[in-house]
Amino acid sequence: xxxxxxxxxxxxxxxxxxxxxxxxxxxxxxxxxxxxxxxxxxxxxxxxxxxxxxxxxxxxxxxxxxxxxxxxxxxxxxxxxxxxxxxxxxxxxxxxxxxxxxxxxxxxxxxxxxxxxxxxxxxxxxxxxxxxxxxxxxxxxxxxxxxxxxxxxxxxxxxxxxxxxxxxxxxxxxxxxxxxxxxxxxxxxxxxxxxxxxxxxxxxxxxxxxxxxxxxxxxxxxxxxxxxxxxxxxxxxxxxxxxxxxxxxxxxxxxxxxxxxxxxxxxxxxxxxxxxxxxxxxxxxxxxxxxxxxxxxxxxxxxxxxxxxxxxxxxxxxxxxxxxxxxxxxxxxxxxxxxxxxxxxxxxxxxxxxxxxxxxxxxxxxxxxxxxxxxxxxxxxxxxxxxxxxxxxxxxxxxxxxxxxxxxxxxxxxxxxxxxxxxxxxxxxxxxxxxxxxxxxxxxxxxxxxxxxxxxxxxxxxxxxx
Amino acid sequence: xxxxxxxxxxxxxxxxxxxxxxxxxxxxxxxxxxxxxxxxxxxxxxxxxxxxxxxxxxxxxxxxxxxxxxxxxxxxxxxxxxxxxxxxxxxxxxxxxxxxxxxxxxxxxxxxxxxxxxxxxxxxxxxxxxxxxxxxxxxxxxxxxxxxxxxxxxxxxxxxxxxxxxxxxxxxxxxxxxxxxxxxxxxxxxxxxxxxxxxxxxxxxxxxxxxxxxxxxxxxxxxxxxxxxxxxxxxxxxxxxxxxxxxxxxxxxxxxxxxxxxxxxxxxxxxxxxxxxxxxxxxxxxxxxxxxxxxxxxxxxxxxxxxxxxxxxxxxxxxxxxxxxxxxxxxxxxxxxxxxxxxxxxxxxxxxxxxxxxxxxxxxxxxxxxxxxxxxxxxxxxxxxxxxxxxxxxxxxxxxxxxxxx
Numbered sequence: 016x017x018x019x020x021x022x023x024x025x026x027x028x029x030x031x032x033x034x035x036x037x038x039x040x041x042x043x044x045x046x047x048x049x050x051x052x053x054x055x056x057x058x059x060x061x062x063x064x065x066x067x068x069x070x071x072x073x074x075x076x077x078x079x080x081x082x083x084x085x086x087x088x089x090x091x092x093x094x095x096x097x098x099x100x101x102x103x104x105x106x107x108x109x110x111x112x113x114x115x116x117x118x119x120x121x122x123x124x125x126x127x128x129x130x131x132x133x134x135x136x137x138x139x140x141x142x143x144x145x146x147x148x149x150x151x152x153x154x155x156x157x158x159x160x161x162x163x164x165x166x167x168x169x170x171x172x173x174x175x176x177x178x179x180x181x182x183x184x185x186x187x188x189x190x191x192x193x194x195x196x197x198x199x200x201x202x203x204x205x206x207x208x209x210x211x212x213x214x215x216x217x218x219x220x221x222x223x224x225x226x227x228x229x230x231x232x233x234x235x236x237x238x239x240x241x242x243x244x245x246x247x248x249x250x251x252x253x254x255x256x257x258x259x260x261x262x263x264x265x266x267x268x269x270x271x272x273x274x275x276x277x278x279x280x281x282x283x284x285x286x287x288x289x290x291x292x293x294x295x296x297x298x299x300x301x302x303x304x305x306x307x308x309x310x311x312x313x314x315x316x317x318x319x320x321x322x323x324x325x326x327x328x329x330x331x332x333x334x335x336x337x338x339x340x341x342x343x344x345x346x347x348x349x350x351x352x353x354x355x356x357x358x359x360x361x362x363x364x365x366x367x368x369x370x371x372x373x374x375x376x377x378x379x380x381x382x383x384x385x386x387x388x389x390x391x392x393x394x395x396x397x398x399x400x401x402x403x404x405x406x407x408x409x410x411x412x413x414x415x416x417x418x419x420x421x422x423x424x425x426x427x428x429x430x431x432x433x434x435x436x437x438x439x440x441x442x443x444x445x446x447x448x449x450x451x452x453x454x455x456x457x458x459x460x461x462x463x464x465x466x467x468x469x470x471x472x473x474x475x476x477x478x479x480x481x
Numbered sequence: 482x483x484x485x486x487x488x489x490x491x492x493x494x495x496x497x498x499x500x501x502x503x504x505x506x507x508x509x510x511x512x513x514x515x516x517x518x519x520x521x522x523x524x525x526x527x528x529x530x531x532x533x534x535x536x537x538x539x540x541x542x543x544x545x546x547x548x549x550x551x552x553x554x555x556x557x558x559x560x561x562x563x564x565x566x567x568x569x570x571x572x573x574x575x576x577x578x579x580x581x582x583x584x585x586x587x588x589x590x591x592x593x594x595x596x597x598x599x600x601x602x603x604x605x606x607x608x609x610x611x612x613x614x615x616x617x618x619x620x621x622x623x624x625x626x627x628x629x630x631x632x633x634x635x636x637x638x639x640x641x642x643x644x645x646x647x648x649x650x651x652x653x654x655x656x657x658x659x660x661x662x663x664x665x666x667x668x669x670x671x672x673x674x675x676x677x678x679x680x681x682x683x684x685x686x687x688x689x690x691x692x693x694x695x696x697x698x699x700x701x702x703x704x705x706x707x708x709x710x711x712x713x714x715x716x717x718x719x720x721x722x723x724x725x726x727x728x729x730x731x732x733x734x735x736x737x738x739x740x741x742x743x744x745x746x747x748x749x750x751x752x753x754x755x756x757x758x759x760x761x762x763x764x765x766x767x768x769x770x771x772x773x774x775x776x777x778x779x780x781x782x783x784x785x786x787x788x789x790x791x792x793x794x795x796x797x798x799x800x801x802x803x804x805x806x807x808x809x810x811x812x813x814x815x816x817x818x819x820x821x822x823x824x825x826x827x828x829x830x831x832x833x834x835x836x837x838x839x840x841x842x843x844x845x846x847x848x849x850x851x852x853x854x855x856x857x858x859x860x861x862x863x864x865x866x867x868x869x870x871x872x873x874x875x876x877x878x879x880x881x882x883x884x885x886x887x
Binding site for chain 2: 118
């Protein structure tokens, strides 16, 4: 039988290392922690086997053991030793929450983490008059577990070079502006109310919404013992009873007449060639979930019009066609064709982005003929306003929209040219297809086809206009 | 006016904004440095009020003077409430004093619209800038963004704030037109779009100036109009997708003093708000789609939670064998959460999962038994009708306990 007595994680780990080396199975070790009291006051000089080399543990296991050892209660040291013993004998289920040891072990880790988190939130500093000695801020707190060390590091990060002292029944932590030092337990400092605390109480009273009174929910988050430690705790009973009274005589006065013609700060908007009308388009349902309708952009006297399928995610956010990644890709194709982006008129067959929400992401969906037809009203106006004789339709939807008929996609390398009154429509692939389709040969062919179509369209337009 | 009185007026005016989260900020601290404050990414609640909500931030308006007349808002132009305005220095001092005493994690600052959107946004940004640059404050700052403000002002606000938010206010355009005549859905959405673009620029370019690292959120008022949960959730889903919001907050319409006659006379049950949060949570963390949770127009069931409702409507998916099913499917079992689903999968790598393991993991046993199989538990399939199950479950539903208080 072994009877080590330890009082901190470090001493526990040293003792555990020795015991493991001596192959002392958990039932043979009495840590003196069966009733959960002596663990607080255990003296480290008690009988332990002679020291051996400390265990070399994986860091994650070491951290978990250290956290669980902060737990104050029955079997404070025995349970972590059992878990450690089993892990070192390759029984890693000991760490799983479904396991007979793993379950209480995980609960302890949670309790310790919860206690540290609560202390970070519910500890209150009092400010001492600046003319007295440091520390300037002092706090008293009674954590249910041994979390002072972890929490003190948090406050060292938080308080900058303000000096402070945190006292607990188990020990104290002191920050002098440069170093963190741990010391013996200190007694509770005297409470003194001050102006800022009075303001805090004002704030607490006013930010509470009596219409939503739910004391049970508050209680679940802020149990009675925490309430007692907080300056605002003493306001709670009165706030609850006032709210209960108030609920029964809640009344609603009639509305004073609403003044019309308020200043509506709504300056920056619509720089679309199609004007405000497009802004308010309700020709199909796509407007409802859109940010912007995306009208065309480019010179009104452009020689070539390029028609894409529909606004994409990025276009929708800023209201410009081909504004995102796809736009950059199209620009590279235009460059390859020797055409400057600024000289062509770019637009989409469908002005709003059609998508579906999958896993909280907007995923592209192809527009239906109904969307294309509804939006043709706008495309028609653009084709009439921009007197270009060459139109490049990118993809099937664009071609359908421009030509108002079912069009086959191009086969082979030669540009596919269709007449539209005196204009010529070059039907080619959509750049998204040319960029993303899986087959690399199809990708290259489609890119080449788009470039050739753009080049021919540009040549045709410039030759006709000369 | 006395500072205490201003604080009283301007915090009472801000309490209808439900978000008080201080999470999602990057890790930073002030160890041994001039200045003050740290953030770790995890929010910290510093107190709870008797409405069950946490206080994490000093949540105030800069002023409750407002030129708008939104009928659901207590600060609307035509409302007969006392008005006040903080001086920027007063507010920064107050925030720092509260912070040093560990009352708060930071500041949540909003404002009524005074003079113009741009002017108001400038005033808000000034406070944030002063906290960051003059006082070297490294705690959390949440700034409300004024929808019509100049994008350059929003870009500046994003440099100082951890989180920006623009409230969508109401779930449909028709309701906004009726109840908030000066606001427009498109401008609200466009502002969200700007913020998303800024955040993404920052992600693509490490040297770009810092921009709202804790992302953006929004708030929707529930029950001030006739909109059903189906529409509300679809609007939320769209907003999440389009603007990559961190959170949509649902705020059950809270009757305000001297309310407009356009508003309903009764507050919606807080339970409805709670069910919306549950549904929202299922979408964000469990991979449910709104279509699955609420396939047709209407409201969520109030008597049972949306996950149980889904399971009862999809009995063909059950029972789920916990020793073979995929993790995402296990997480869809009523009474088993994401965390326990992970644990079950980890455990079964070691050995077969049995019924008692679930008890040890503190799963909600009464809820889950009709829906699972383990190595030692095989319920008869479909022996009890969903309607009967539902009746028995209703009695066991947990008391009101909203998600996401931090």
